[in-house]
Amino acid sequence: MGFLKKLFGGGEPKKYVDKQGIYFYVVCDNCGTRVRVRADKQHDLQNTGSGYEWHKTIVDSRCFRRIHTVVQLDANHQMTSHEITGGRFITEEEYVAAEEADKQAKLEAESDSEEAA
Numbered sequence: 001m002g003f004l005k006k007l008f009g010g011g012e013p014k015k016y017v018d019k020q021g022i023y024f025y026v027v028c029d030n031c032g033t034r035v036r037v038r039a040d041k042q043h044d045l046q047n048t049g050s051g052y053e054w055h056k057t058i059v060d061s062r063c064f065r066r067i068h069t070v071v072q073l074d075a076n077h078q079m080t081s082h083e084i085t086g087g088r089f090i091t092e093e094e095y096v097a098a099e100e101a102d103k104q105a106k107l108e109a110e111s112d113s114e115e116a117a
């Protein structure tokens, strides 16, 4: 119980910063599903000497088609180039905006029968 108390007990909510992870945002070519993929800097990236390389097969949760990608990163973990088949990369901003738009559309569909005040 002490652990839960620590988790949910008052105090300022601290923003969790994931220093170990890098996030990639991919859209499936086949069904349009957006996927957020986390790569662990220590375990998922291969050191190439001047930077890093990330090999990944991404599977979305709708059509389960495989999206293959190879991403090149510089020493600061910034994407410098990528190859992808079966999908395409989008920016975090695009991902968040699209998620937001989906949420809005859902809300509007739900309140369709109601009169807005």
Ligand SMILES: [Zn+2]
Pocket (backbone or CB within 6 Å): 028, 029, 030, 031, 032, 033, 060, 062, 063, 064, 065
């Ligand atoms: Zn798909």
